């Protein structure tokens with residue numbers, strides 16, 4: 001059942017003109033807890049909170065989208081995107097959304113993901129991804145949409161591993177990857193479905209800094225964001241768009257085609273079989 005939940009925060013941010021009032025149209029009672037918005041001095045922290053692995057279900061994608069819209073509405077200048085689930089940034093798209101789906105939900109799921117990417121990749125706000133855990137596939141995509149990536153060292157990995165699941169990263173995932181690490185590294189990593197350790201990711205430019213622990217990473221993410229925020233906003237945004245606008249335009253002009261390609265591809269017998277096996281292998285681990 002649809003319900004409307006309102007979160008009100010009293011201590012207004014200097015860079016937010018009003019206190020944040022997040023009004024989210026919920027599809028389920030739990031949606032409000034999926035994303036935690038925290039006000040800081042001059043920016044916001046957007047923390048994903050969908051235990052155990054912050055998988056990007058339809059509700060999670062919509063909650064992220066609505067959180068960003070709310071920040072934009074409140075003239076927030078910048079945010080840190082991170083996770084409130086220890087050891088995990090995001091496990092990427094919720095595979096259960098793509099396995100044996102109804103066509104209606106599958107379409108809504110993909111269309112919502114397109115919207116979130118357009119919003120995040122084209123955002124006027126400055127953003128830093130504080131990658132405090134694993135970030136495969138869709139998790140890596142979210143991080144790449146930010147202006148800077150700070151990763152906590154450890155066993156976590158990051159990358160676009162779609163081919164390992166028997167699926168293909170859509171063209172706009174690929175474009176984001178190429179814009180981040182370049183053509184040659186992308187071509188190789190996309191085919192191999194490579195997941196990189198923090199040091200490997202640093203070496204190829206997939207992340208900008210690697211810090212030994214979450215506290216150090218948080219401090220660097222904050223100072224990194226402040227550096228971005230010191231630049232005149234319009235000049236910074238237009239410079240970012242010089243790099244990103246072609247990719248954004250491509251999806252904007254081809255949304256319907258991309259949606260149909262995804263639905264047709266995801267529902268083939270071969271892909272469904274592959275996703276079923278992959279889900280089983282994840283379950284067997286436990």
Ligand SMILES: CCCCCCCCCCCC/C=C/CC(=O)SCCNC(=O)CCNC(=O)[C@H](O)C(C)(C)COP(=O)(O)OP(=O)(O)OC[C@H]1O[C@@H](n2cnc3c(N)ncnc32)[C@H](O)[C@@H]1OP(=O)(O)O
Nearest residue numbers: 055091092093094095134136137138168262265282283286
């Ligand atoms: C003609 C052709 C044209 C082609 C055009 C292209 C068309 C489009 C094609 C489609 C593209 C779709 C794009 C997809 C991008 C994605 O994001 S796919 C998702 C990829 N993600 C992964 O592979 C990550 C899988 N998970 C893991 O590797 C691990 O869980 C982890 C390393 C993230 C964390 O490990 P750990 O802490 O040990 O937790 P687990 O015990 O493994 O997991 C706990 C729990 O969560 C479940 N789970 C994990 N990941 C997901 C997920 N992504 N979705 C749903 N559920 C997940 C896992 O099964 C466990 O569940 P249980 O506790 O066992 O119930």
